[in-house]
Amino acid sequence: MTERREPTYVYSEKQVAEKSGIARLFIDTRTRLNQNVDQADNLLVKRFYNLDHNTYLEGALPAKYKELMGLVASACLRCDDCINYHVIQSYRLGVTRAEQEEAINVALVVGGSIVIPHLRRAYALLTELYA
Amino acid sequence: MTERREPTYVYSEKQVAEKSGIARLFIDTRTRLNQNVDQADNLLVKRFYNLDHNTYLEGALPAKYKELMGLVASACLRCDDCINYHVIQSYRLGVTRAEQEEAINVALVVGGSIVIPHLRRAYALLTELYA
Amino acid sequence: MTERREPTYVYSEKQVAEKSGIARLFIDTRTRLNQNVDQADNLLVKRFYNLDHNTYLEGALPAKYKELMGLVASACLRCDDCINYHVIQSYRLGVTRAEQEEAINVALVVGGSIVIPHLRRAYALLTELYA
Amino acid sequence: MTERREPTYVYSEKQVAEKSGIARLFIDTRTRLNQNVDQADNLLVKRFYNLDHNTYLEGALPAKYKELMGLVASACLRCDDCINYHVIQSYRLGVTRAEQEEAINVALVVGGSIVIPHLRRAYALLTELYA
Amino acid sequence: MTERREPTYVYSEKQVAEKSGIARLFIDTRTRLNQNVDQADNLLVKRFYNLDHNTYLEGALPAKYKELMGLVASACLRCDDCINYHVIQSYRLGVTRAEQEEAINVALVVGGSIVIPHLRRAYALLTELYA
């Protein structure tokens, strides 16, 4: 089986939060809400979170492309929180803005104009991150 | 045909609103917005609301399990307002927190990680209701 | 091929924004966010926007019915921004409130109760526009 | 309230089935499967079917445009049976092929390339119906 | 934490396959296709299958209601294979036909008329299983 390992990040989550107000608000809200989830200590939820984490490790595919795949899936399924998460993760792994835009274009063409309001908000985050 | 009847609630909507700020905000907003819908008096909308109401009555299945089914459907289809509604209804019918979490787990596994942001917000409501 | 042409609007976007606070907030936010998209100048995004624009021109079907079709699609796919957009466009093309409600009913029946929270918010906008 | 009435069909379902093999297979399969549903005699299902029927009657909007709205919703939500149903209903109400194609275009742009496989199958039906 | 254990089935999968041709075709096809998946031996897929299995065990909620929740989710998300699976599992756990129909009604009302083609096919399976 393909060996899996943690990816190497170019930026920490803290650096991202310092650079972008949109990212900071997203990260702070997620942290606050995850406290309730952590305290509940639900076994299946923890296992799902663990499985989710393992999906994006370095493997047969570089982690950065899997984060962009997560971004495409999130944009097609139209989840702003998920889009923010994968845009930030991709940024932290050194993905360029042009690469992020091309991934979003795949989501736009597959998912249609219903993706546009999410694309607009994603571009606001991209603008702050790549300023 | 199976006889249908109104379920017996353990808590009133008012009691729920007093216990949880998240629930109160949801209930107040829904009440305010429903006034526009009521005033419009659209026949098909009223019939749909009526059909919707009848779906969750006591019947072949206990009302509490149907509210949890509504919760699973809402979480899979990723509608925060609908999740709030069914979490509150389930709570009012005496569903335990452990039961609510298991229903949400079904939605998480069927619907995938895209459900997680909604799960986080649902847990914030669960934490207030079952404090 | 069917000739296409710009529809004739009864109201300008500015008039809509003056009449409804909900519409104004939507239009202002969209304008602000579209600035990022415009500056990015992504070729495929611009081409998609152009294709999107051409879809709703006067053609074999009157523009007003295509805007209502966009409204039905938006409500079924549950995108508040898209619903706001097509409600406003329909209003600008002279669609009556009764016509808007019937289009929303198609979405409600096809898409189910999961559409109801969006219907509530759409009715708030309808109430302001047709006051 | 807007008066509702049955629309006047240009073609019967039988005429449609004679003209198109795709339509015939769809109608026959639906008829056969609906027998199970009819025999089950489930009250809520019957009420939903009734509500569904009433949604597409002549009203504030002409029935033909509401069938096309049903087509757009069905294509966006990617249900081949529903697409077949609304293409046939629209045809029976005298909708032209150019009008059907424009409605499908709204679904294509709103729903994206994921709609294309359904568009291909819809065009096969259009080709038979409008031969 | 709530203890989890395998549910007790009233009928084996073999008995179900003998009673219903629709069930047999579904089970045989799934078995055949799962051979490819098993041979691939993908670690994350196996872990997901395992998590999926654990979600429906007896726990805070009886297994039969969780299978019905899986049915509601599957019908709302419109997956015939998933609907077949959960209808069969529910049947194997002693769920009555009236209970299955009520669960499907929740999906119909939440998910709308787009669920109807799947409801028709589900009723064909119900008719065979409960003959």
Place this chain on the structure above:
Amino acid sequence: MTERREPTYVYSEKQVAEKSGIARLFIDTRTRLNQNVDQADNLLVKRFYNLDHNTYLEGALPAKYKELMGLVASACLRCDDCINYHVIQSYRLGVTRAEQEEAINVALVVGGSIVIPHLRRAYALLTELYA
């Protein structure tokens, strides 16, 4: 702007069709159905097809990763035809089976167990292509 160019394929569509019966059936059916679409010569459809084609060209991201992104989007949105298309395109661009499986894992985790029936069918195609 990033220059775009056609990717270099390792295998032709004809070679794929010779290697896999599933691929051949998909390609033949698509070709047959596309004839109706081509003959209709609908301007907006042609423009959408063109936009779709341009989205997957070599650009800021290598074409092979964009095809895998299309695969993830298709699996999350659960369209077998689209999955087949992107699995074949990825294979033609030299993507390994391990890479295809990892992309499908992203879709499985994001989209949930509802993706499993499509994963099973995708694995049948993978097994034939990589035999």
